[in-house]
Amino acid sequence: MNDAMTQLYQQVILDHARERHGYGLVTGHAGESFQVNPTCGDEIRLRVHLDTTGPAPLLERVSWEGMGCSISQASASVLTDLVRGVSVAQADELAETFRELMNSRGRSLSSAKDEMLGDAAAFTGVAQYPARIKCALLGWMALRDALAHALTQAPPAEEKNGMNNDD
Amino acid sequence: MSTTAEQTLTAAELAAVRADFPLLERTVRDGQPLVYLDSAATSQKPECVIDAEQDFYLRRNAAVHRGAHALAEEATTAYEEARETVAAFVGVASDELVWTKNATEAINLVAYAMSNASVGRGAPASAALAVGPDDEIVVTEAEHHANLVPWQELCARTGAALRYLTVTDTGRIDLTSLDVITERTKLVALTHASNVTGAISPVTEVVAAARAVGALVLLDACQSVPHLPVDLKALDVDFAAFSGHKMLGPTGIGALYGRRELLEAMPPVLTGGSMVEVVTMTSTTYAPPPTRFEAGTQMVAQSVGWQAAAAYLAELGMPALAAHEAHLTAHLLDRVRTIDGVQILGPSTPEDRIGAVAFVVDGVHPHDVGQILDAAGIAIRVGHHCAQPLHRRLGVQSSARASIGVHTTIAEIDYFAEHLARVREFFGRP
Known part of the structure; x- marks a missing residue:
């Protein structure tokens, strides 16, 4: 298989797509989000579980279920590992940095940001394929939406993410 | 469709047809010759139309x-x-x-x-x-x-x-x-x-x-x-x-x-x-x-x-074109059907069908199938093809689809099948 494909499908991505971390919905969540990508029908339901015993809420864990391509599944799996135990503000910063990576057209971000993203930096190659960016972002969009619901105590919404259909 | 050999396009006619489509000469993804198998989504245009x-x-x-x-x-x-x-x-x-x-x-x-x-x-x-x-x-x-x-x-x-x-x-x-x-x-x-x-x-x-x-x-x-x-x-x-x-x-x-x-x-x-x-x-x-x-x-x-x-x-003649495409469709179905871990959605034999062939690959999402083929210059469609209820009926979320056009060749179908056969291995599916 050619180099472009091994660049895109890094081993980290293939591994996470095969063994998805955080897969399986857990109850006791503070917020939930359901996102679909109407282009391909991929979907994810993601829950955030908060630890509110301290001065600022911590993201205790994420649980999720969904179906989709290896990029979307691996991205949600990597996300699960990255945000475990971080503050809500840090989770938001991670999501924003990942979005920046997806808009980078395949260029690496600063080494500090790269380090912050950890395994999620393996998705750099995805940014060169515009049709796949939304696959990688699906889980992150669900995370932000679920956190927003958790923080406003709003009931989880069944909503589309506003991506356009193809035809 | 009843066909006879003399109704189909000859090799010379097919070569002439391909020469009518300027876009087929271009390459994609670092110099790969384009193999366009997405005519069911939209067809390429011969120069006379342009x-x-x-x-x-x-x-x-x-x-x-x-x-x-x-x-x-x-x-x-x-x-x-x-x-x-x-x-x-x-x-x-x-x-x-x-x-x-x-x-x-x-x-x-x-x-x-x-x-x-x-x-x-x-x-x-x-x-x-x-x-x-x-x-x-x-x-x-x-x-x-x-x-x-x-x-x-x-x-x-x-x-x-x-x-x-x-x-x-x-x-x-x-x-x-x-x-x-x-x-x-x-x-x-x-x-x-x-x-x-x-x-x-x-x-x-x-x-x-x-x-x-x-x-x-x-x-x-x-x-x-x-x-x-x-x-x-x-x-x-x-x-x-x-x-x-x-x-x-x-x-x-x-x-x-x-x-x-x-x-x-x-x-x-x-x-x-x-x-x-x-x-x-x-x-x-x-x-x-x-x-x-x-x-x-x-x-x-x-x-x-x-x-x-x-x-x-x-001018090509629709009966001749249909016979030519029936021949290609039969070949496409034969090639796809015999790849391990690939299932055709819909009729797997050429009777009463056109050359749009949707399939799923065990353990590999259609988007990933399309991506690997794209890297080889092969354009196919992935997703639900604007037919979600039909996919639901057939028990899948989405599929990949190869569809032939007037300019498709047997060699292109073989090239496509060879790359499709390697997709599962790339994703580590046994």
């Missing part, structure tokens, strides 16, 4: 059906001659062919005209098109969203009920479900050939069932007209929709065929300039069809391009 559109803008451009100057006359003639060519291509009269933006608009035109008829517009002539709470519209599980959602909406607006013919596990319309067509049925809308499974519908049987209860039939002929000889009069349907861009023509133009007396009875949908007779400050009378349904400035250059496309296909 030239015809350009020539119109270079020499004859003017607004049609208005103005008496020389250019306006020439443009109007070009526009109406294009209509004659495209109408003749599907065996209908030119005054029974309405230009639309695309096939989706053509289907919506019928649905909205029925909606307008249902609130009394065009009465009493339009009464046969009116629907209400006692009426039913029948579709099939195999439909593209374009031939499903407009009918859902018509039913929501009028109180009519939507029912459907089911499909079998192999993607064929299940004739045992024909009993949903009853005295309550006002219209049956079905595809001629599925854009997912490639299955050709049993139009004769469905039309007979509809005729028996006095229901109208609308045929979505988008996938059939580019690949098979299609005679809409012989099929005895009341309406048919198809598009230019899937049959080597430009985007931005489609057509609605309607039986003359039905078009005459139909109230207009889009209203405004060009489609009127007498306008006062309080009322308007409407032009006869097809003009009644062509409000505003029309897609003249596209009509000329489509004419060139229809002429190009007619």
